[in-house]
Amino acid sequence: MSDWDLMMPGMGLTAIGMSGVILSYMGIADTFLTGMQALSGLTMLFGMVFLSAGILNGGISTSARAKATTLVIFGIAGSVGAYALSLNTVITSLPRFIGVLIIIIVPTIVIAFASMRMPKYLKPISVIFLAAMAVGAGSFTAFGFLGPGAQFSLHPLNATNATESSSQALPTAPVITVNIPVNASIKGNPNFTPNTVTVPKGDIIKWTNNDTAAHTVTNAPDGSVFDSGLITSGKTYSLDTSKLNATEYDYMCTVHPWMTGKIVITQPIVSNVSIAKGASTQSAGQKYFDPASDSVKVGTTVVWTNQDSAAHTVTSGDQSTGPSGTFDSGLIKPGNTFKYTFTTAGTTSYFCTIHPWMTGKIIVG
Secondary structure, eight states: OOOHHHHHHHHHHHHHHHHHHHHHHHTTTTTSOTHHHHHHHHHHHHHHHHHHHHHGGGOOOOSHHHHHHHHHHHHHHHHHHHHHHHHOOSOTTHHHHHHHHHHHHHHHHHHHHHHHHOGGGHHHHHHHHHHHHHHHHHHHHHHHHHSGGGOOOOSOOOGGGGHHHHHHTOTTSOEEEEEEOTTTTSTTSOOSBSSEEEEETTOEEEEEEOSSSOBOOEETTTOSSOBOOOBOTTOEEEEEGGGSOSSEEEEEOSSSTTOEEEEEEEOOEEEEEEEOTTTTSOOTTOOSEESSEEEEOTTEEEEEEEOSSSOBOOEEEETTTEEEEEEEOOOBOTTOEEEEEOOSOEEEEEEOSSSTTOEEEEEEO
16 A cells, blocks of 8 residues: 655655645746756755655555556657647746656655665665766756856756847847836737837847846747747847848747737838949049938948948048047948948948048038
8 A cells, every 4th residue: 555654745855845846947946046946956856756665565466457458648748748749839937847857756756666665775866866966956046157147047048148248249239128118928918018019120129128037039939030048137139130131020038938029120211322433542532431421211221231342330430530439441442341220310420540531511401
């Protein structure tokens, strides 16, 4: 007969530990200390050891009927689990969660089996497994404090998380902000504000999480185009749309799937200006910037192409007062380009800091 004195605390510890692990890997409790994931796993391990020992206290049945029943149960559970895993497109941490469960179940079965069939080996086997768990949990927590940026999470992050640094490499690209408001995690409340954003290709979209819960910005249905990973409270995620197609993208929060939004990317308005051949030599009739005066609409991206054999700059301001700080290309080598998007109306003068007689202006109407 089963031993309920062992089974009752075993069921309690298993339930508490499993709840902690599930919450951590779904991202809901990711704002807690990273070590909580490891501690939840250990709690679940101890619970399953007690539970298994209590169930097996009366001995393991070796009858043909018991073996057949066990195979049927494992077959059904395995088939259903594999099918469910194949359909999963939202919780991207599920495979890792399954791996953690396997890591916990293996020592649990070994320790429970040793306690029933090989009690003389129970102590050394238990010490080995528990020591390994302690080292793993300690290392996990230590890396959480000492690792890069003191942040370490098993929640998978898409490569598009690097767009934060990509946006810094494109300082001239306009940034459109989207807010995740307070209590956005509650179903029925406003979630992404504005809910639909229309931007020209090349702009940066920046989401700021003002909620207390963690969220994600993941294109529907599978995050194959962009995925922010977890955006904790107060953090941001930036998406460089220059890497996307000019079309519509639906997105969602994988932690709270009822939170949905849309971005619409349009083809940008582009105006080309050439840095003419021979521009580095000051002479009558020589073209420098062609056209020297360019009239464009608000939202137009002006692209300067250096067709000269010398390097030049495109710097807002003029030779008498110096750079104005609006934009500065740095050195543009022969054959290279520089672009800047004009988002407000007005006239902007610019010049080449190496060859100050080279001047031009952009008139934004």
